[in-house]
Every structure is written in structure tokens, then in C-alpha cells.
Amino acid sequence: MAEITCGSRSTREINADIRKALAAGEREIIVREPGARHNLGVGILEPVRIRFAGSVGYYCAGLIDGPSIEITGSAGWGLAESMMSGEVVVRGSSGNGAAAAIRGGTVVIHGDAAARLGVSIKGGTVLVAGSCGYMAGFMGQKGRLVVCGDAGDAFADSLYETACFVGGRIQGLGTDAVVEAPTPEDIAWLDSTLAEYFPGAPRGKQFQKVVAGRKLWNFDKREWKVWQEAL
Amino acid sequence: MCGIVGFFAKSREPAELGRTVLGMLRALGCRGPDSAGVALFGAPHDGSFALRVKLGEGADLEGKARKLARFLEAEQRCSHFSSTAAYARFLAAGDRDLDRLASAIESLDRDFEVVSIGHRLEIIKQTGSPENLEKTYCVSEIRGTHGLGHTRLSTESRVDLSHSQPFWSHGFPDLAIVHNGHITNYHQLRRRYQQRGIRFYTENDSEVVAIYLAEQLRKGAGLHQALERMLHDLDGSYSCLAATEHQLGFVKDPFALKPLVMTETDDFVAVATEEIAIRSALPGTYSVREAQVKEVRVWPR
Known part of the structure; x- marks a missing residue:
């Protein structure tokens, strides 16, 4: 296992050390005292375990494909943005835009997520043990977004085929968002997934499912009123 | 861009306020290289x-x-x-x-x-970095209970001392603000205030926040209520901190367009644009979270 201590060193030096450890064949790296620096662990493509012991700043674990990254503190804006595959686990809370535009993999937030969680996701799974803020799930195209606590305003606005699940209250639904009952398959998937990541979470059958009402998928001028409202 | 910070010591004893606020600001120097400033509440x-x-x-x-x-x-x-x-x-x-x-x-x-x-309020601001502010005015030696700080990246008005932040609400003792964002109905508000004879000292849109809050407080609103009314009356993007002689508060705009994180412990409250500002100035174990959309908080002494 490689240990990297950030101390007063620059982000560039720390990331270079991570690269060096990867090149040397290390498959487990611990980064101490990250001090909420930005841009840590971006673009990692190896199936490696990296643990940031503390908080990270903006864009941590963005553009990754394959690694398993754990953050023991909280994360700033743009966590795991555009990840392809792998796992990112935050023990604390996340800033705005966590898991934005991911195509695969799993993003796990044990605390709360701020605004614009999982916007425009194209696959993968986003799991939040706490609550999420404004405009979560906006324009989600595929994948699943699960919030065990409450969801903020404009939830699941303008969705395509992302399935969203909320265990608590939804402050307000976004345009074209529709609540429906989860299917038995959904409930089974929620139960097994949540048992793995959040053992204390509500049971799958307690969740509301939110999907697209499909009114915005095709433009039809007879539905001009719907569009006026949406825009 | 721009960086804002706020620190509020819960103890009544004056703390090393200047050192803490400056330490937080240093971490946000890269967000605002144009100017730096602090509003510190010291001994009366x-x-x-x-x-x-x-x-x-x-x-x-x-x-x-x-x-x-x-x-x-x-x-x-x-x-x-x-x-x-x-x-x-x-x-x-x-x-x-x-x-x-x-x-x-x-x-x-x-x-x-x-x-x-x-x-108790003293505002010290100038063009240049937090480091320069310290060199010229020895900010770190000032003791007090709570304060604000700002690093500025100018996007809409000139770079000089007057256009730097924090802003004092002219005519309203002990009220100061720092703002990160843009007030998009600034010109409309400015015209309205000017018609009523209120003088604007700068062309910086953040100045209107100080004028607006002073107006609300004069009308009898508390700081919490004044910050909540801001959500209705001021358009645009803003993470904004305000401080009075005995309070520190913040408001985040209705679209959550600007960052703002906060932490509260038994000893202090710290609010900043980025967590790095809090972590680099305040050692210890505590958790930090992003403020939610439209969130308003005020800590009274």
C-alpha cells in the first residue's frame, strides 16, 4: 500500500505521486491530509483503491474509469463528474453537481447532496443516504438515482429514462416528472443495493419512484401549453 | 468567481479573529486576485x-x-x-x-x-492579495468576535479601494456585507434608491445588497427576515454574508448558482466559498456541508 501525505504540497505534486504509485503497480493508495484541495484523483483509469483521508475540493474523481475511490470527509462541487465506471464513496456530504453526467459506476454519498445532484446522467447509479438539494436528476437519460431522505425542489425535471427513487418527502417535482409505484423488480433492486451500502436505510417498498411523463420527448404544437410551462 | 468568508466565535472573549479571517482568505486568494478586504468586529x-x-x-x-x-x-x-x-x-x-x-x-x-x-465594525480593504492587506495593515493582529472577508475578481466595475468588498451600509452603523455573484436587477434597484435620494458610492452591484439590507433593518426586520426578503427582491446569483454588531448570517440564491459551505462546532461557525478556506485556517475535527438553495441562517450572540 502506498501512502501519500499532502502537507503543504501542491495539487500537481500530489496527483503526480498518485500516478507514480500507479505506475509502480500499487493497487491500494491512501492520501492523507487532502485539506479540501481541488482536482484530486481526476482521470484515473486503473482498477485501484484510493482513499482520501479527509475532505476534498472540486472535481475529485472526475473522468475516472474503473477505480474505487473513498473520501472520508466531504466533497466539493463536481464530484465524480462524467465517470465511466468504478465506485466513489463519500462518508460526508457533497457539494453541487455531484455525479453529473456519469455514464456508469456507482456514486455513494453518506451525508447530504447539495443542488444539481446527478444531472444529465447517462447510466450508473447514484445513492444518497441523506437528502438532496434543488434540481436533482435534471435531464437524466439512463441509470438510477436513489435518495433515502428528502428531495429538494424541481426534482427529476425534464427526465428521459433515468429512474429516480425517494425514501422521504419530495419538496417539489420538476416539469414532466411523474410519481409512480415501484415495480417488484425495483423493490428487490433497492433492497439489495441499499443493504450493501446503507444498512439502516428505508426498505425498498417505502420509496416513491419518479420517472418521465414523456410529454417533453417529442414536440407537438397541440401541446404548446406544456412547453410554455416547461420553458 | 470571488471568494467570501465569515467567522463567528461563540465565546464572548475576543478571539484571534484577524488571524483566522486572513487565514481563510489566503486560501481563496486565487478566486479573487483583484482586491482583498475584511470587516472585523473588535472590542467596543x-x-x-x-x-x-x-x-x-x-x-x-x-x-x-x-x-x-x-x-x-x-x-x-x-x-x-x-x-x-x-x-x-x-x-x-x-x-x-x-x-x-x-x-x-x-x-x-x-x-x-x-x-x-x-x-465595533472596522473595514479594511484594498486592491491586491490578502498577503498585501496583511503587509500594509497587520490584519492578523486584530482581535474580535466575528468578521467577514472577501477576495475579488472584478467582472463588472473598476478595481480600486472603494469598489472592493466588504461593503458597509453607509449611514447604518455596524452593518457589513460580502457578496459573491451578480445582482441582475441592480440597475433597476439603483434607480429606485437614487430617486429616493440614496447615494451610491460605486458602480459595484454588490453595494446594493448593503443598501437593501440596511433599508430592511430600518423598517424593523431582523437580519434573518431581511435576508429572506432578499430572495424575493434581488435577482441573479448570490451567496452573501452579512454581519451586524451581534450577528452573522448568510443567504444563498434561488438557483444555488454560487458556492457556499458552512460548519458549526461548539466553539465557532465558519462559512466560506470553498471548504479549503475553512480547513486551512481552522484545525480540528468537524464536518462541512454545502448550503442549500434559498437557505438563510443567522447566528446571534
Whole structure:
């Protein structure tokens, strides 16, 4: 296992050390005292375990494909943005835009997520043990977004085929968002997934499912009123 | 961009306020290289007000300080005059008409501006980095209970001392704000206030936040209520901190367009644009979270 201590060193030096450890064949790296620096662990493509012991700043674990990254503190804006595959686990809370535009993999937030969680996701799974803020799930195209606590305003606005699940209250639904009952398959998937990541979470059958009402998928001028409202 | 910070010590004993706020600001220097400033609430002066006057933007500051000192010699109940670099500072007795005194000072010289008045508030700001602010004014030595800080990246108005933040609400002692974002109905609000005779000292849209909050507080609103009303009346993007003699508060705009994180422990409250500001100035174990959309919080003493 490689240990990297950030101390007063620059982000560039720390990331270079991570690269060096990867090149040397290390498959487990611990980064101490990250001090909420930005841009840590971006673009990692190896199936490696990296643990940031503390908080990270903006864009941590963005553009990754394959690694398993754990953050023991909280994360700033743009966590795991555009990840392809792998796992990112935050023990604390996340800033705005966590898991934005991911195509695969799993993003796990044990605390709360701020605004614009999982916007425009194209696959993968986003799991939040706490609550999420404004405009979560906006324009989600595929994948699943699960919030065990409450969801903020404009939830699941303008969705395509992302399935969203909320265990608590939804402050307000976004345009074209529709609540429906989860299917038995959904409930089974929620139960097994949540048992793995959040053992204390509500049971799958307690969740509301939110999907697209499909009114915005095709433009039809007879539905001009719907569009006026949406825009 | 821009970086804002706020620190509130829960203890009544004056803390190393200047050192903490400066430490937080240093971490946000890269967000705002144009200017840096602090609004610090120190020990009160037995009912007197501290006035801080901008002497000018660079030329013949010593001459201007002498000019102000001569004027104050003839004034009643003004004492403890001193000057450092671009600022003069003195105390005025609590029963003086401060508006009249401030406008008399400002009419002495076109460069003069009363930057802050308060029982405890002192604003120190200038162009350049937090490091420069420390070099010129030894901010880290100032003790107090709570304060604000700002690093500025100018996007809409000129870069000079007056356009830097924090802003004092002219005419309203002990009220200061810092703002990160843009107030998009600024021109409309500015016209409305100017028609009522309120003077704007700068073309910086953040100044209107200070004027707006002072108006709300004058109408009898508490700071919490005033910040909530801001969500209705001010458009655009804003993470904004406000401080009075006994309170620190923040508001985040209805689209959550600007960052703001916070932490609260048994000893202090710290709020900042980025977590790195809190972590680099305040050691210890605590958790930090992003403020939610439309969130308003106020900590009273």
C-alpha cells in the first residue's frame, strides 16, 4: 500500500505521486491530509483503491474509469463528474453537481447532496443516504438515482429514462416528472443495493419512484401549453 | 468567481479573529486576485464609534491625512486619530450626528470616503492579495468576535479601494456585507434608491445588497427576515454574508448558482466559498456541508 501525505504540497505534486504509485503497480493508495484541495484523483483509469483521508475540493474523481475511490470527509462541487465506471464513496456530504453526467459506476454519498445532484446522467447509479438539494436528476437519460431522505425542489425535471427513487418527502417535482409505484423488480433492486451500502436505510417498498411523463420527448404544437410551462 | 468568508466565535472573549479571517482568505486568494478586504468586529469603545476614512487611491496620502486631522481638531468629541497607508481612523462620541460628520468629511476632499462606522465594525480593504492587506495593515493582529472577508475578481466595475468588498451600509452603523455573484436587477434597484435620494458610492452591484439590507433593518426586520426578503427582491446569483454588531448570517440564491459551505462546532461557525478556506485556517475535527438553495441562517450572540 502506498501512502501519500499532502502537507503543504501542491495539487500537481500530489496527483503526480498518485500516478507514480500507479505506475509502480500499487493497487491500494491512501492520501492523507487532502485539506479540501481541488482536482484530486481526476482521470484515473486503473482498477485501484484510493482513499482520501479527509475532505476534498472540486472535481475529485472526475473522468475516472474503473477505480474505487473513498473520501472520508466531504466533497466539493463536481464530484465524480462524467465517470465511466468504478465506485466513489463519500462518508460526508457533497457539494453541487455531484455525479453529473456519469455514464456508469456507482456514486455513494453518506451525508447530504447539495443542488444539481446527478444531472444529465447517462447510466450508473447514484445513492444518497441523506437528502438532496434543488434540481436533482435534471435531464437524466439512463441509470438510477436513489435518495433515502428528502428531495429538494424541481426534482427529476425534464427526465428521459433515468429512474429516480425517494425514501422521504419530495419538496417539489420538476416539469414532466411523474410519481409512480415501484415495480417488484425495483423493490428487490433497492433492497439489495441499499443493504450493501446503507444498512439502516428505508426498505425498498417505502420509496416513491419518479420517472418521465414523456410529454417533453417529442414536440407537438397541440401541446404548446406544456412547453410554455416547461420553458 | 470571488471568494467570501465569515467567522463567528461563540465565546464572548475576543478571539484571534484577524488571524483566522486572513487565514481563510489566503486560501481563496486565487478566486479573487483583484482586491482583498475584511470587516472585523473588535472590542467596543465605551459607546464611541470608530470611523474609518479612505484618504485616497495612492497619491499624497500623508498630506490628505494631515488635512483630515486639521479638520477633526476643530470638531467636538473626536479623538484617537491615526492614519495608516490609505486609511485614517478615529473615534467619535456616541451622541454625535454621524451622518452629518461623515458628509462633512466627504466634502473636504473628493477622494475621502467613510468606509465604515460602528461601535465595533472596522473595514479594511484594498486592491491586491490578502498577503498585501496583511503587509500594509497587520490584519492578523486584530482581535474580535466575528468578521467577514472577501477576495475579488472584478467582472463588472473598476478595481480600486472603494469598489472592493466588504461593503458597509453607509449611514447604518455596524452593518457589513460580502457578496459573491451578480445582482441582475441592480440597475433597476439603483434607480429606485437614487430617486429616493440614496447615494451610491460605486458602480459595484454588490453595494446594493448593503443598501437593501440596511433599508430592511430600518423598517424593523431582523437580519434573518431581511435576508429572506432578499430572495424575493434581488435577482441573479448570490451567496452573501452579512454581519451586524451581534450577528452573522448568510443567504444563498434561488438557483444555488454560487458556492457556499458552512460548519458549526461548539466553539465557532465558519462559512466560506470553498471548504479549503475553512480547513486551512481552522484545525480540528468537524464536518462541512454545502448550503442549500434559498437557505438563510443567522447566528446571534
